[in-house]
Amino acid sequence: MPLTDLMAAVQTQVCAAADRESVLLAAAQLLACRQANTEQIHRNLCEREALGSTAIGHGIAIPHGRAPALERPRGALLKLVAPVDFGGDEPVDLVFAIAVPSHYTHQHLMLLSELAELFSEPGIRQALRDAPDAAALRAIIDLPPPASAA
Template sequence: MPLNDLMAAVSTRVLAAADRDSALRAAAGMLACREAAEDALFHSLRERESVGSTAIGHGIAIPHGRSSTLQRPRGVLLRLQRPVDFGGSEPVDLVFAMAVPEHYTHQHLMLLSELAEIFSDAHVRDALRAAADGDALKRILDHPPRTPAP
């Protein structure tokens, strides 16, 4: 199922981030519906990272948090110009940050599962890394290439 069907909005951006926190700060700014919610979202994303890294391997992290200001989930895909340490076994250059309403429980886990499945495909990861800009990233997310069946 396309991410746009699962989330209210999905934004994309190529970003020069110095470290994990600057990537999370940029993601929070893009996820927030209101400026006042940006700090709360940043702290929610950081708090989740303090529990354990959201890096899932292959240079991908899926930081996620909750927000009382959201009615539906929102997502942001950042392709970092240089990989940064997310506390996993390898540096991260693809970050899909997600914010969900506070009352989401089962839906939150389903979204994480869907994202992990998308990013498990090497063709998708390669295409995202080769994308020229945020618009190209968005097109790939909307219509992900799939590894052909053997």
């Protein structure tokens, strides 16, 4: 099942950001369904990031947080023009931020697991890095995941 089927909306953007803070703000703007939600989502992403880096390796970060105003999860995939320090072992150039409703507990963990699995594929990571624009990023994540070799 494509990742986008698990969320109410997934926005994509090629983003020029100077640091982790500006990446989290850009992600919050994409995640918010109304402008009023942007500040709360940004605060929640920053609070989670303060607990420990959401960088997972291979230049990927998955910042995440709760958003009480949401009824279903939302995602934001950002391809950074230049890598930024996310507090991990290496700079990050691909970010998939998620905001989930407050009542999502198990589903939140399942989404994080799905994202980690998606980004474990070297071909997907390279395709995202090679994508020239937001539409190309969207086309990559809309594809069904590759069948595992049995």
